[in-house]
Amino acid sequence: MESVIKKKSYNETNEIARSPTLQTVLMVEKFIDENSGEYKKTELFRKLPKKVMWQTFQVVMEYLENSLRIAYDKEGYIVYIWNPEFVKRFKDKPELRWNAK
Numbered sequence: 001m002e003s004v005i006k007k008k009s010y011n012e013t014n015e016i017a018r019s020p021t022l023q024t025v026l027m028v029e030k031f032i033d034e035n036s037g038e039y040k041k042t043e044l045f046r047k048l049p050k051k052v053m054w055q056t057f058q059v060v061m062e063y064l065e066n067s068l069r070i071a072y073d074k075e076g077y078i079v080y081i082w083n084p085e086f087v088k089r090f091k092d093k094p095e096l097r098w099n100a101k
Contacts, residue, residue, distance in 0.1 A: 018056045020063075028052070028060045029080075032070055036080040044078055 020028075031048055039047060045057050052060075064070045069082040090096055 018053055018059075020052075020056050020060045024050075024052060024056065025060050025063065028057070029064060029069060032064070032078055033080040033082075037073065037077050039078060040076045041078060 027050060028048065032044065035044070035047075041061065045052070045054065048057075061070070065072075069080065071079050071081050073079055
């Protein structure tokens with residue numbers, strides 16, 4: 001019998017993963033922004049300025065990916081793609097529909 005492992009997302013209950021604090025999320029996001037395209041996931045985890053549990057790191061990374069702040073290039077390097085100036089420029093245009101969730 002084949003076992004299937006379901007990947008949990010950051011918004012599902014997960015007893016193993018700890019919920020990251022805002023400080024942790026911002027620290028990881030800032031580090032990625034400053035080092036965009038330099039590290040793959042495991043390397044980035046090891047280079048963070050403060051220690052974070054792997055499960056917590058996974059939750060943060062999933063959040064950043066789902067909120068379109070990071071992406072992975074074809075070789076697996078993490079790239080920071082968030083551009084707040086672009087968003088500011090276009091969010092108030094009447095011809096665009098803004099779906100803030």
